[in-house]
Amino acid sequence: MADIIWQTFSEQEKEEYIRFLKIFGSLSGLFKDNQEGNNAKKPYLYYRNHEQLYKRCFNVEDLTRKDSAFDALAHVGDKKVGVGLKTWIHTGDLSYQKVAEFNKLAPTEIRPLIDHATPEEVITKVSKLRNERIWLDKRLYNTLEGDDIYHYITRDDDVMNIIETKYDLVQEDSLKLISSNGKTFSFTDGLRNYKFYASKSVLLEEFDATKPNIITTVPIRQFDDPFELLRTIDFAEDKTIQKIEEVIYLPLYSDVSFTVEEHSGFNAWNGKPKTKGSLTPRPVFEAYATIPSWIHRLFPRFFVIDAFDKNEIKNSDGFNLHLPDGRIIQARCTQENGKSLQTNPQSILGKWILHDVLGLGAREVLTLKRLNDLGVDSLKITKIDNENFKIDLAETYAFEKWKIDLRSKLEELKKDNPRLRLPVFRDELFEAE
Structure with a gap:
């Protein structure tokens, strides 16, 4: 299902979101060379800007500074939905993206298994740690009755694709090792494919950005000279006093x-x-x-x-x-x-x-x-x-x-x-x- 909570947002909210995506994309030349390379026509979107934009346009609470498994908390009717936000360059319809890291736990919980146990025990432990963190935030933010989601944007030639997919727990009782060389552990749970990289203690999940899953495609016009756009900004004197938390x-x-x-x-x-x-x-x-x-x-x-x-x-x-x-x-x-x-x-x-x-x-x-x-x-x-x-x-x-x-x-x-x-x-x- 490509459209999970997108349909619950108002047309005005969605239009504003898309409008700002176009603005961010138009300024891509500030951050990369638009004239060279395979990705020259693929717009730039900084992940922090994406997070801030999602919060601005929709009825969500920002969780990005709280070390949460979720980046936002959406209110859909009387339910709460955890939202993971991601963006990447669309180099293929299927792409592995980082969903968890275990730097603090790896030396005591994972490395001993890599050195002395089987690959199956490693992926079982990684999956358990991943799920425990998701459950912690599901309880903390009371999303137990909602279907948590990933909302992601892939950036292809002169477009941004908006996609939603379910934020699933790893199915611990259905794990199957695909391959392992002691450094990379590839596995599946029947719903998703995963890779765990031991050297960086990170877990990657495979995301699907094939056409049937795309909610909408946003056309992007990248300006050759984005500095001319910046000239139009009017720096009116701001006398607002910002409260320090x-x-x-x-x-x-x-x-x-x-x-x-x-x-x-x-x-x-x-x-x-x-x-x-x-x-x-x-x-x-x-x-x-x-x-x-x-x-x-x-x-x-x-x-x-x-x-x-x-x-x-x-x-x-x-x-x-x-x-x-x-x-x-x-x-x-x-x-x-x-x-x-x-x-x-x-x-x-x-x-x-x-x-x-x-x-x-x-x-x-x-x-x-x-x-x-x-x-x-x-x-x-x-x-x-x-x-x-x-x-x-x-x-x-x-x-x-x-x-x-x-x-x-x-x-x-x-x-x-x-x-x-x-x-x-x-x-x-x-x-x-």
């Missing part, structure tokens, strides 16, 4: 031990009963996110904590947490010195993270391995205003990178607050990058 990160693990503690944080449900001597376990999914004290010191107005009283931080009033799937839950900073981000009851936050997003069952312990396998280990909190905050999952080491970026500010802060405990800076995690 306020963002912090919170780890899903212990910042001290660099592991997920078994009896606290997001495993608080596994802690000792609250009443001494009681045999009643804590509520299922009881959990909280730890806020290291230095965050409150460095960003004292982020959660609108009113004052410092005898070097102790007063807890904040409640606020709204906006989840990626559109739901809103109530939360607050609590415990001594505001060291905990919680909901009331605590199981609301825990159930969303542990069950709805990470896919854990009741009373299943969260581990660092589980987080690493899914490629996430932190929460990104974005301030909308004093009463509203967005919460998202952040990629592996996002919190660690953020700490390192703040190192100089934290060291300056410690000069004025000698008793402040600085976080552990784990530079060794990024030495090879």
Whole structure:
């Protein structure tokens, strides 16, 4: 099926999308030599421009900066649909394109299988890791009832072809190895063909751009001198003041031990009963996110904590947490010195993270391995205003990178607050990058 959600967009939306594709294509001469080579007549489209255009023209949420399996989240009726966006030069009707990379997991999860196991075990592992990441985002953005899609544009001689296809999970029970030389693993699941390149730890999927699958073909006129078009731009004075987003990160693990503690944080449900001597376990999914004290010191107005009283931080009033799937839950900073981000009851936050997003069952312990396998280990909190905050999952080491970026500010802060405990800076995690 070539037309999956394209038909749900209005004619005005589609016309605007096509109009801008023509504009981008007309400027191809700015980025390549139009006069030479086999691809001279094939227009240029930068993938970031494509992503921005899709967001502008259609009723979708931009996910491109969130390390998601999807690039956009479309609202189709009462359903949500994950959208993967791609563009490439049309050199053939069938083309392999990258759909996943496993750089962080390859040394521990894939390389040992390449060295010591069978090719079938390698493609099984790669397929499982691919599916786990898709399922993570299907749960996170609640696309479980929608048919996720790829929307892609292939660029042929003086045209751009618009195509949609289903964003399928790899059918793990139907895998068949086609060929392998220890470096490249070609396989199929009966629906799609795939290639895994061990040297770059990337998975490619074969996409079909044959004529029956093309929704529409957009004619492109490439200008020989695109600079003349740019001359027509009028630089009127722009007095708009752009708001800078306020963002912090919170780890899903212990910042001290660099592991997920078994009896606290997001495993608080596994802690000792609250009443001494009681045999009643804590509520299922009881959990909280730890806020290291230095965050409150460095960003004292982020959660609108009113004052410092005898070097102790007063807890904040409640606020709204906006989840990626559109739901809103109530939360607050609590415990001594505001060291905990919680909901009331605590199981609301825990159930969303542990069950709805990470896919854990009741009373299943969260581990660092589980987080690493899914490629996430932190929460990104974005301030909308004093009463509203967005919460998202952040990629592996996002919190660690953020700490390192703040190192100089934290060291300056410690000069004025000698008793402040600085976080552990784990530079060794990024030495090879």
